[in-house]
Amino acid sequence: xxxxxxxxxxxxxxxxxxxxxxxxxxxxxxxxxxxxxxxxxxxxxxxxxxxxxxxxxxxxxxxxxxxxxxxxxxxxxxxxxxxxxxxxxxxxxxxxxxxxxxxxxxxxxxxxxxxxxxxxxxxxxxxxxxxxxxxxxxxxxxxxxxxxxxxxxxxxxxxxxxxxxxxxxxxxxxxxxxxxxxxxxxxxxxxxxxxxxxxxxxxxxxxxxxxxxxxxxxxxxxxxxxxxxxxxxxxxxxxxxxxxxxxxxxxxxxxxxxxxxxxxxxxxxxxxxxxxxxxxxxxxxxxxxxxxxxxxxxxxxxxxxxxxxxxxxxxxxxxxxxxxxxxxxxxxxxxxxxxxxxxxxxxxxxxxxxxxxxxxxxxxxxxxxxxxxxxxxxxxxxxxxxxxxxxxxxxxxxxxxxxxxxxxxxxxxxxxxxxxxxxxxxxxxxxxxxxxxxxxxxxxxxxxxxxxxxxxxxxxxxxxxxxxxxxxxxxxxxxxxxxxxxxxxxxxxxxxxxxxxxxxxxxxxxxxxxxxxxxxxxxxxxx
Numbered sequence: 001x002x003x004x005x006x007x008x009x010x011x012x013x014x015x016x017x018x019x020x021x022x023x024x025x026x027x028x029x030x031x032x033x034x035x036x037x038x039x040x041x042x043x044x045x046x047x048x049x050x051x052x053x054x055x056x057x058x059x060x061x062x063x064x065x066x067x068x069x070x071x072x073x074x075x076x077x078x079x080x081x082x083x084x085x086x087x088x089x090x091x092x093x094x095x096x097x098x099x100x101x102x103x104x105x106x107x108x109x110x111x112x113x114x115x116x117x118x119x120x121x122x123x124x125x126x127x128x129x130x131x132x133x134x135x136x137x138x139x140x141x142x143x144x145x146x147x148x149x150x151x152x153x154x155x156x157x158x159x160x161x162x163x164x165x166x167x168x169x170x171x172x173x174x175x176x177x178x179x180x181x182x183x184x185x186x187x188x189x190x191x192x193x194x195x196x197x198x199x200x201x202x203x204x205x206x207x208x209x210x211x212x213x214x215x216x217x218x219x220x221x222x223x224x225x226x227x228x229x230x231x232x233x234x235x236x237x238x239x240x241x242x243x244x245x246x247x248x249x250x251x252x253x254x255x256x257x258x259x260x261x262x263x264x265x266x267x268x269x270x271x272x273x274x275x276x277x278x279x280x281x282x283x284x285x286x287x288x289x290x291x292x293x294x295x296x297x298x299x300x301x302x303x304x305x306x307x308x309x310x311x312x313x314x315x316x317x318x319x320x321x322x323x324x325x326x327x328x329x330x331x332x333x334x335x336x337x338x339x340x341x342x343x344x345x346x347x348x349x350x351x352x353x354x355x356x357x358x359x360x361x362x363x364x365x366x367x368x369x370x371x372x373x374x375x376x377x378x379x380x381x382x383x384x385x386x387x388x389x390x391x392x393x394x395x396x397x398x399x400x401x402x403x404x405x406x407x408x409x410x411x412x413x414x415x416x417x418x419x420x421x422x423x424x425x426x427x428x429x430x431x432x433x434x435x436x437x438x439x440x441x442x443x444x445x446x447x448x449x450x451x452x453x454x455x456x457x458x459x460x461x462x463x464x465x466x467x468x469x470x471x472x473x474x475x476x477x478x479x480x481x482x483x484x485x486x487x488x489x490x491x492x493x494x495x496x497x498x499x500x501x502x503x504x505x506x507x508x509x510x511x512x513x514x515x516x517x518x519x520x521x522x523x524x525x526x527x
Contacts, residue, residue: 425456
């Protein structure tokens, strides 16, 4: 039974295998730490920015001192009808209301003006610098004064508290002076008997005692407290800035991760697909370009990674059949490194002594000819249209010799009739082309366009032994990868694995020397 027949016979079985996962990320501390490491720049930058802002604030902010003067509220009983007429603070069922009432009574422009007069300042500045605070669940009202000098803050708190006591006492005395003559007249004209006269006399005596002293319902606890610096507070402000910046950085990292549609971590691939990662290709330091990278433009670590891909993919190929081996390389979106992977996998196999044919089936955006520096007379379109035989259309390169032959897409065809010509891949001509390539080589690799963009090459996936999916960190979109997986699964295709491009370089990759590629050795020999 041929490889194609075996593959098609196993299609129904493959569909029954579940290699797609839900895509739900692992939760817990490991995932959280991975997100923070992935967005370390944000997490580190936010506290640093907050720290710099805090330092700038400390260098420019004015120094503010605060002093407090406490006043005790002693409301008169509500049953004392006579005292209630004198404007004293009366006891209520809720003690907190008594304190709030006292705070409102002493928070007036008149008291601010009296305090300002003693300090020789404007009443407006006193109003701006003084705050009256009723202390919850207590009978204390606090006069809070702020200033740029500790002595001025203490003097302001003391002056306002004194002005408040004086104002309350003056109001009490003024009210007594109105009520007391009336009560004395009532005592002289009393005609209700001896008991009524005694009651009036008692009230008059009580009021006269009040007239001789301050308002008993509001008293100072003592002098104003020593002023303390409340702003800026260097140690507290710096620590608060770092903590706030760190929290903001973590929040931004989590938010950006939730809103980020791109593949950022290897774990995300594992959450989508239950297939192995065959190779991890490190990021390249050179500037990004639309042109695929040939081996001479790769770092030693990247070249070693492609050799690893050759080994792991070879292990997934059927053994002992004696038939040529074939693979189709695809991805979910353009510019993921798919063509670069196809080129370097082909060259790695060719350097190992195998005969390799690399077929470029992306006739809409051909790029292999430019990357390898060749100008073919014929290409895949010519071979499909029978304008030339496959052997006539295959092109070799001086660097890799006859071990590597390329069947590329012609740029002119791509410009004028790329989409129309690509439809030939789904006809018997496409299958026959792959079969003929297998007769001419040990390995046949097909560089396919992304299936989520166009499915021109999907029929060719049934003609090869393995399908390799290329994904790129920071570039591939999770939704597109999931769409690609569903498309392959619906057609009974299980990928051999994933080639993950754009991973971080590891220290082990620096073990390998910068071994010259054949093209570099050729250039050195010419010099």
